[in-house]
Amino acid sequence: MYTAYLASIMSEQADIALIGLAVMGQNLILNMNDNGFVVCAFNRTVEKVDKFLANEAKGTKIIGAHSLEEMVSKLKKPRRVMLLVRAGQAVDDFITKLQPLLNKGDIIIDGGNSEYTDTNRRVTHLAQYGILYVGSGVSGGEEGARHGPSLMPGGSPEAWSHIKPIFQSIAAKANSEPCCDWVGPDGSGHFVKMVHNGIEYGDMQLICEAYHLMKYGLQLDNDKIAEVLDEWNKGELSSYLIEITRDILKFRDSDNKHLLDKIRDKAGQKGTGKWTAISSLEYGIPLTLIGEAVYARCLSSLKEERVEANKQLQGPSGAKFDGNMKEYIEHVQQVCYCANAFLGNIKEAFDKNPELNNLLLDNFFKNAIHQCQTSLRKVVVLGVTLGIPLPAFSSALAFYDGYRSSWLPANLIQAQRDYFGAHTYELQSEPGKWHHTNWTGHGGQVSSTTYEK
Structure with missing residues (x-):
């Protein structure tokens, strides 16, 4: 029992995992390593993991995994997994695979350019399993990823304290302040x-x-x-x-x-x-x-x-x-x-x-x-x-x-809308009160009805 426990403790060596070894992903991993964090690298095509460890990551503390199960086993708790994959279905596919492997309080971070409405949905979906979800904008391109990006994290608020040390360490600095802070709930980060x-x-x-x-x-x-x-x-x-x-x-x-x-x-x-x-x-x-x-x-x-x-x-x-x-x-x-x-x-x-x-x-x-x-x-x-x-x-x-115009011809638009669709209009003398006119009244006589909205 003790031997198994010791092996488990020893395997939990990585501060964060990053999935996606295109140039942006590789550079972010190297940036995290430079700032003292142990990163576990994973890619759907696992040959890329070995190639990365043998070349760009040679001589670093970066470790690799050949399966999601192995990757999760190497993470300290709460587990932090960052996705840097193509926005859309690829993100949902990885979430589906990761969710059964993670526990309550673990964190998934999407660092791609996902649509903020998708991030809203994912935050809500994972909350029912107790998994925290963060959608983070990453700005600065390949060079920024390597030497200091601007980061815009948002999502499950409880996640911030667990990712803040990593994110603010790797971020670019302006006037000695990190170009990274918590943006807000749900898809706020991706919205920004x-x-x-x-x-x-x-x-x-x-x-x-x-x-x-x-x-x-x-x-x-x-x-x-x-x-x-x-x-x-x-x-x-x-x-x-x-x-x-x-x-x-x-x-x-x-x-x-x-x-x-x-x-x-x-x-x-x-x-x-x-x-x-x-x-x-x-x-x-x-x-x-x-x-x-x-x-x-x-x-x-x-x-x-x-x-x-x-x-x-x-x-x-x-x-x-x-x-x-x-x-x-x-x-x-x-x-x-x-x-x-x-x-x-x-x-x-x-x-x-x-x-x-x-x-x-x-x-x-x-x-x-x-x-x-x-x-x-x-x-x-x-x-x-x-x-x-x-x-x-x-x-x-x-x-x-x-x-800068105090008057625009929108009064005519409102009259047109009321004429063909009875959509009502306001009078300048009575803002907040809505009127409808029978514009086809005979002999210039019109009937108006006032509405409160």
Whole structure:
């Protein structure tokens, strides 16, 4: 009995297990190892486990397992198992296999880009077995996973104290603080990651439109645009996306030609931007720029149709840029600045006013848009004049003008809805009271009924 007990204790050596040995998974394991945690690595294709231990993990404390049963037996209690597998069915399949092997209080962590509604469902499902479930956004790509990602855990609150030491140790640091804290219950972590990715969709589209305008509007070559972005990256627009875009523009293939010009203009997507747009509709929050960024990718995917349409559909005849090149490059720079959001300033805005309804009402952002709006209008006009599509820039301007408008033509929409569907409307003089009118009344006489809602 004692020998069996001792063997059991000795086998429980890993602080956490990680399932999924693609590059992200391997890098997170190595990061955890660097921070003093013993990790048990597992992969559905078990040959990958042996290869990883023999190469990337050689000389570390990382251990492996060739089955889920073996993996679970090597974990300290409460057992912590992190999944880094493809979102969707693969996550559910592993949960189904893990659930009978785990005990009450054990923890499953999904570090993939799962839809937050799936995480809501999984938290509820596993709670009936006493198993704690965490859905965590992981941001920073392969490099971040290896040296410090941003982590957004949410789910079963009881799990946080058991994963906090690991997560906050491996996370990136900003002002000596870990870029990781508990987000909230259920699918909160994946919801935040979804919105994070949606914002990234918008940022990428804005940069692409600036590139489009400079390349085909201002007729700048790739190297010149790279020089422009290099200058931008030294100032207020300094960012990872600007930096990598500069490098992409400069990169030449083995034949010394720009690789970017050889890449097909047909963008892919994995769903987080689309989910953000869908959620914005469900919650009634107008994230128009992100929506346009998603639709821009959808439109890009219609490559064959666009090639055919290009042969048949006319644009502006003979339109070409004849303005001041330097001035317009500065306008584009200002537009990219005012259409972006900067995390440090966002935090300051909400620290000052936690009840802030919109960042545009914070003094920093208000002053920034006031300084940039003229440039935004000129750039949008230039795009329209030259026939260059600028959906994100145009959407940013339309949202700004709509948000600052004390009156919008929605009164007509309400009248139309009431006319054809008796959906009722409010009067300006009586907000909160709902009326229906018989719009087809004879001789201009109408009958109205008032409703309390």
